[in-house]
Amino acid sequence: MIKNSEYRRHTAKMLRKITRNWELYLFMLPVVLLLFLFHYMPIYGVQIAFREYKSFRGIWGSQWVGLKHFQRFTNLNMFPKLMRNTILLSVYQLLAGFPLPILLALALNACAAPRFKRIVQTVTYAPHFISMVVIVGMLNLFFAPSTGIIAILLRKINLLNGNLTTLMSASSFRHLYVWSGIWSGLGWNSIVYLSALSGVDPYLHEAAIVDGATKLQRCRHIDLPCIAPTIVILLILRMGNMVDIGFQKAYLMQNSMNLDVSEVLSTYVYKQGLQNAQYSYSTAVNLFNSVINFFLLISVNAFSRKVSEMSLW
């Protein structure tokens, strides 16, 4: 009896809180609605990966076909090549692109001239805000066969006669892709490390100076260990996205000559899905990709927890 009245009082209090705060629910409404329309409805639609989707039948009316599309994809002649292209590109990107921002952050941190430091920061952060279209456009201009600045400079130092074929050759696609990415992301990616470095306890440095440590020794034995957790966490995150090459840049850089190496999973999904209107098949390929990434993230995280006792969760 007492319990019941207490429960009732509690409910009344709760109701009062809800009615008093009715505006807050109104404030949440747009977010809830937009997420429902553009996130939850597509998530619900992922089931067409297991169906034979026909527009006029809708999602529920389309026939259930199980793993047919997944089997078709893994049996595809192109399957090994697609996986290879995607993985090679991301491994290359990771190996070449991961250490440089750390180097930049350490160098900026050690730089004794504040003005020079500011200039370097301002300039290196800037390319992050340039659009992907412009970056790829710049690549096309700079590496243009006869009039590009690269061809001109190479001719000046007698390393090239005739035309530059970089843009047309399949073998240079990966280099172009990765190094232009490094160019545009170098400064931006160093910010995280720089802010981690600003948290290094100055007493550590003072103590080291008293003990007669050189700057190099301080950089190696104080700065680097202090940002190690940040490095590991970012590495885990990056490795979790290993089989995920962003669509935009790969698509923009594709041409008929480099298609052999530039066709990655995301561009394949786009072409099959929207250009060939194979909705179910394309969704299945995309889902396959996401599942791989998910397991990759989990296993990298578990591995890191075992080895270094650092993990995301």
Place this chain on the structure above:
Amino acid sequence: MANHTKIRRIRSDLIFDITVNAILALLLLIVAYPLWFVIIASVSDPTAVSFGKVIVWPVGFSLEGYKEVVNYPSIWRSYLNTIIYTLCDVGLTTVVTVMAGYALSRRDFVGKKLFVIYMTITMFFSGGLIPTYLTVRSLGLMDKWPIVFLLGCVSVRNIVIVRTFIQSNIPESLVEAAFLDGCSHTKFLLWVVVPLSLPVISVIALFSAVGQWNSWFNAMIYLRDENMMPLQIVLRNLLVNQTAMMRDVLETGGNNDLAQAQKALSMKYALIIVATLPIMCVYPFLQRFFVKGMTMGSIKG
């Protein structure tokens, strides 16, 4: 003996300093030169650019490229489109984000946890390209211009940033005092929270503006009408389209059109400048804020 080690230390430090500055100077040069080259190529004489005379400084000042850009028919239309899309995106994003961020910062908000879970799920799972496309189609939003900013205007990360900012910058006592005086949530949000949160709001507004300005993917997929295309799509057609590239190569081949091809080349450089100029104008503000923004984001989520 002590003196000897000291000298060695000084020498080591000197080498270290030189190396550090050399690394920075090298990286600076590598990042800066392409940007600088675009600028000088855009204001140089078209002939000088295509013959490789322009390397360090502009040669034969000329605004031929900019003239071409101004005369290109679809540039203005798309420029205006992008400005409209960007303004809409910024408006919608900030309003939606601030409202949700405020609601989630309230302690006595019943059901807060449910909303948080609802939002967090979308950070880890997404439908992917095709299901999103089919959803947009079934909602009848194909070829309707608001779709270019509707899809991306809710960012859970931004909402969390705003919530954290409000929680740590607006004292609870102020809230209680306001409500004792009979202030409503709407009034409190408008007259107290928004003015006090201007730093974080401007960061979010600037970032969504830059994101929208640079985006082309949604427009490519969801829009058909040429008159609705944003600037980046026109840029793509002019700068990266393969057939356009091929045509230029062919044009350079024929003597008659040489001047035309040279003009087209310097137009591309001018186009890059014209398209990137607004971003470069807000860049100083961005730079002031974004280090802060990044660290704010890393507090939670």
